[in-house]
Amino acid sequence: MGALSAVRLLVWKDLTLELRTKEILTAMAVFALLSAVIFNFAFSPSPAQAVTLLPGMLWVTLAFAATLGLSRSFVLERDQQCLEALRLFPTDRSLIYLGKAAANLLFLLLVEALILPAMAVISGIALLPHLLPLALVMLLGSIGLVAVGTIFSAMSVNTRIREVLLPVLLFPIASPVLISGVKATAGILAGRPLLEVLPGVRILAVFDVMFVVLGYVIFEFLLEE
Amino acid sequence: MAVTTQERAVAAKAGPDRPATLIWLGLGLIVIGQFMALLYAPEEVTMGNAQRIFYVHVPSAWVGYLAFAVVFGASIGYLFTRRRSFDLAAYASTEVGVVFTTLAIISGSVWGRYAWGTWWTWDPRLTTTFMLWLIYVVSLMVRAYGGAGSQAARFAAVLGVIGFLDIPLIHLSVVWWRSLHPLPVVIRPEGFGSGLHPAMLQALLVNVAAFTVLYVALFSVRRRQMAAADALAELKNEDHRRAGTQWTVGTQEVS
Numbered sequence: 001m002g003a004l005s006a007v008r009l010l011v012w013k014d015l016t017l018e019l020r021t022k023e024i025l026t027a028m029a030v031f032a033l034l035s036a037v038i039f040n041f042a043f044s045p046s047p048a049q050a051v052t053l054l055p056g057m058l059w060v061t062l063a064f065a066a067t068l069g070l071s072r073s074f075v076l077e078r079d080q081q082c083l084e085a086l087r088l089f090p091t092d093r094s095l096i097y098l099g100k101a102a103a104n105l106l107f108l109l110l111v112e113a114l115i116l117p118a119m120a121v122i123s124g125i126a127l128l129p130h131l132l133p134l135a136l137v138m139l140l141g142s143i144g145l146v147a148v149g150t151i152f153s154a155m156s157v158n159t160r161i162r163e164v165l166l167p168v169l170l171f172p173i174a175s176p177v178l179i180s181g182v183k184a185t186a187g188i189l190a191g192r193p194l195l196e197v198l199p200g201v202r203i204l205a206v207f208d209v210m211f212v213v214l215g216y217v218i219f220e221f222l223l224e225e
Numbered sequence: 226m227a228v229t230t231q232e233r234a235v236a237a238k239a240g241p242d243r244p245a246t247l248i249w250l251g252l253g254l255i256v257i258g259q260f261m262a263l264l265y266a267p268e269e270v271t272m273g274n275a276q277r278i279f280y281v282h283v284p285s286a287w288v289g290y291l292a293f294a295v296v297f298g299a300s301i302g303y304l305f306t307r308r309r310s311f312d313l314a315a316y317a318s319t320e321v322g323v324v325f326t327t328l329a330i331i332s333g334s335v336w337g338r339y340a341w342g343t344w345w346t347w348d349p350r351l352t353t354t355f356m357l358w359l360i361y362v363v364s365l366m367v368r369a370y371g372g373a374g375s376q377a378a379r380f381a382a383v384l385g386v387i388g389f390l391d392i393p394l395i396h397l398s399v400v401w402w403r404s405l406h407p408l409p410v411v412i413r414p415e416g417f418g419s420g421l422h423p424a425m426l427q428a429l430l431v432n433v434a435a436f437t438v439l440y441v442a443l444f445s446v447r448r449r450q451m452a453a454a455d456a457l458a459e460l461k462n463e464d465h466r467r468a469g470t471q472w473t474v475g476t477q478e479v480s
Contacts, residue, residue, distance in 0.1 A: 155380050160370045172359040176398035199401045
């Protein structure tokens with residue numbers, strides 16, 4: 001079996017599971033909406049303030065929603081001994097990482113597609129003119145979050161404190177994603193020339209490549225018994 | 226004090242008792258270094274005596290970075306060889322590194338209060354060091370809750386690799402985010418130590434040496450303690466196997 005079809009199979013497995021249970025997506029989406037609402041309660045920003053607050057609100061919401069989804073990612077695998085079955089999957093074990101990461105990314109992007117318009121409506125900011133660069137930054141940021149998040153999800157699920165450990169592991173390591181993501185988003189929303197946002201995009205891209213490769217290499221060490 | 230055969234066996238497995246010499250050497254150097262820092266080095270013009278925190282702050286930060294570089298190397302070594310000695314080195318270095326980084330952050334904060342009028346600022350180097358500290362504190366959490374057997378060691382090693390490689394990216398992103406920390410005064414294009422009065426540089430170098438020796442000493446002590454705990458667990462296991470029971474102590478379950 002080729003690597004690509006193996007990954008596709010793994011993503012399809014997670015997708016089928018999700019379509020039947022709808023656990024993860026529902027939880028992520030509702031949680032993301034709730035945090036967007038809570039932010040507006042907390043700051044009740046005027047439209048002028050909203051432009052400066054939105055990047056932070058958006059990325060914190062995304063980071064929390066991603067953590068929620070990622071924490072579930074390996075729980076099912078573990079509880080039903082699916083991980084044992086995955087280990088028997090006749091392919092390179094590192095592909096399991098790519099498969100899980102791709103599925104997690106898909107879930108996160110779906111939630112983003114929902115939360116972005118919701119945030120635009122709640123805050124009253126027209127996001128549509130900035131959609132393309134914004135989508136690029138969010139995509140790069142999501143890949144980064146998921147690339148490290150999948151590693152840490154596989155790790156934390158096997159520990160005594162499980163879900164508690166995931167955000168504690170994820171946030172310091174993913175801080176370049178959050179910092180660059182927030183700053184780039186702020187630049188885009190303020191209508192700055194895209195060249196000014198480029199350094200952030202570059203950091204995001206380097207982070208993505210580095211941690212996808214690292215995850216691919218290192219995942220094998222996490223699956224041992 | 227009478228030494229039992231078991232104690233002797235544990236000590237033998239843990240390795241020779243070199244750290245004691247290193248500790249005395251380190252402490253001696255610290256006394257000399259601090260004497261130089263407080264009396265030998267001249268008073269700085271703008272910051273006055275508060276600048277003397279420099280001689281604690283810079284060596285602590287240096288040792289912190291050194292310790293985490295050791296963690297990185299030992300983690301890679303552990304992942305590829307699975308030798309317990311690499312794991313013990315990574316663990317011991319993480320602990321000592323966190324202590325010195327904490328010292329660097331606290332001393333820097335006190336200094337900042339006098340030099341800049343604020344306890345904390347989100348300057349790139351401060352922020353990076355703080356994130357670094359967080360990563361290795363989390364690594365200690367992974368050690369504590371990481372699970373049975375070699376699993377915690379494996380997870381901590383993975384974090385040791387990821388965390389270290391992440392540092393340049395954290396730094397880059399924070400630099401881009403904002404950029405009050407004084408510019409480098411020791412290693413500069415105009416030559417080594419050109420930004421410092423010669424007496425200041427001498428005092429600094431002695432302190433850096435003292436802190437480094439102290440790091441090696443503390444590291445060796447912790448490593449030896451961990452190895453002794455392992456050896457003790459092994460011996461107890463043997464005893465209990467003979468008696469038909471299972472017993473686990475120490476930093477790792479012995480299978």
